[in-house]
Amino acid sequence: MGDLVTDNPVWSGLRVAVAGLGVSGISAARVLRDLGATVTVVDGGDGEGLRARAAELRAQDIAVRLGDGDTLPEGTELIVTSPGWPPSSPLFAAAAAAGVPVWGDVELAWRLRRPLESTGEPAPWLAVTGTNGKTTTVRMLASILTAAGKRTAAVGNVGVSVLDAVLAEEPYDVLAVELSSYQLHWAPSLRPFSAAVLNLAPDHLDWHGSMEAYAADKGRIYEGNKVACVYNLADPATEALVREADVEEGCRAVGFGLGAPGPSDLGVVEGLLVDRAFVPDRVRAAAEIGSVADVNPPAPHNIANALAAAALARAYGVDAKAVRDGLRAFRPDAHRIAEVAVVDEVRYVDDSKATNTHAAEASLGAYESVVWIAGGLAKGATFDQLVTGAAPRLRAAVLIGQDRALIREALARHAPDVPVYEPAAGQTGAGAMAEVVRAAAGAARPGDTVLLAPACASMDMFKDYGERGDLFAAAVREL
Structure with a gap:
């Protein structure tokens, strides 16, 4: 199966099962059909929305089987899975028993890359993973590459589908690729030009089974790197993954951090972003590649994101001016440390994207005195x-959601003097958030920051973290 490429007739008639009728599954099914494969999409669900998608695919000569995602279709020669399907799925056990390989959409995209006319090689991938900060870093990287005059896109878990990107009619020069641990698990052939692991903290352990398995899947991003394995100097676990990686000869470990950089690192000196990795004399020289003021917002963890993006861009050969210009041009996505308003000298910040403790920790560390809105699905x-x-930064805590008791109990143990409010217990939606914001406003004092950084998922009270952030912003505006 390792020799499958777009112009190889083995695609014609190849019997492929696509696991999952979501966005990535539909995209993979259509691409495979266009290559000449015989495609069956399987999904364990059977709701109205899925039936509508199934009808659309059936009209395009793609078979769909709903209500049974566990049984391997007869004659299957390859499975292409959507990222969210866990390795423990019975479908994959059946595939292993039958000797059928399993790829993710990223693996399929990697194998379908086409050579550029200018180089004779496929567009290189600059890849990013980590528990938090992936999307911001990849979008910063794409902004830097654009400033350098490259045709590029932020792809993978963000922006353009990775399959669409590699098959684009007008090819890209280089891709900034965000990869989740799920995607990396199912991408055995992936060999990025250079890659970064931003951080590691417990997340998705129900999917991976253990922290060790989660870290190992993250570490796959370093396999086969050509120029630089970029790691976080403040997170020894990321350096450990570099040490374990099998890379091409000459590839270097490049660290990033918020202190003065050593040789082969990027860091910060007196408000300047400094590169001592991609300069002719790393021992005695450094290059200024921007300033802290060029980073939006200049929160500590976001400066780290900017340095990681800069390291990957510099590994690709981008000059210092393009790094600075790209960072200046970058605008963060909604719900990522977004300042909503200042009301009565209190700043209101929406970091609804902080859906785990690691992200919330970074967000809380950016402010001196915080009224913290937290809770949801832990x-x-x-x-x-x-x-x-x-604890030293907390003026008060306003707790929401199904698992708020876990945070309340942690506050009682470690910050017993911090006032705790639970104004919307059992409520959902806009009315609940309006009560929460009013409670937070009542607890805040001039100079404080009311920070929505829930450290939890949102689906117990809201459609998603985006709706949670939008309702927070709307409630703030009502003040």
Whole structure:
């Protein structure tokens, strides 16, 4: 199966099962059909929305089987899975028993890359993973590459589908690729030009089975790197993954951090972003590649994101001016440390995207005095470490959602003097958020920041983290 390429007749008539009738599954099914494969999409669900999507695909000569995602279709020679399907799925056990390979959409895209006329090689991938900060870093990287005059896109878990990107009619020069641990698990052939692991903290352990398995899947991003394995100097686990990686000869470990950089690192000196990795004399020289003021917003963890993006861009050969210009041009996505308003000298910040403790810890660390809005679906997380670190910064805590008791108990253990409010217990939607914001406003004092950084998922009270952030912003405007 390793020799499958777009112009190889083995695609014609190849019997492929696509697992999952979501966005990535539909995209993979259509691409495979266009290559000449015989495609069957399987999904365990059977709701109205899925039936509508199934009808659309059937009209395009793609078979769909709903209500049974566990049984391997007869004669299947390859499975292409959507990222969210866990390795423990019975479908994959059946595939292993039958000797059928399993690829993710990223693996399929990697194998379908086409050579550029200018180089005779496919467009290189600059890849990013980590528990938090992936999307911001990849979009910063794409902005830097654009400033350098390259045709590029932020792809993968963000922006353009990775399959659409590699098959684009007008080819890209280089791709900034965000990869989740799910996608990396199912991408055995992936060999990025250079890659970064931003950080590692417990997340998705129900999917991976253990922290060790989660870290190992993240570490796959370093396999076969050509120029640089970029890691976080403040997170020894990321350096450990570099040490374990099998890379091409000459590939270097490049660290990034918020202190003065050593040789082969990027860091910060007196408000300047400094590169001592991609300069002719790393021992005695450094290059200024921008300033802290060029990073939006200049929160500590976002400066780290900018340095990681800069390291990947510099590994690709981008000059210092393009790094600076790209960072200046970058605008963060909604719900990522977005300042909503200042009301009565209190700043209101929407970081609804902080859906786990690691992200919330970074967000809380950006402000001196915080009224913290937290809670939701904990996904098995514990909050003692988060609360212990944040306690000196907390003016008050306003708790929401199904698992708020876990945070309340951690506050009682580690920050017993912090007032705790639970104004919307049992409520959902806009009315609940309006009560929460009013409670937070009542607890805040001039100079404080009311910070929505829930450290939890949102689906117990809201459609998603985006709706949670939008309703927060709307409630703030009502003030």
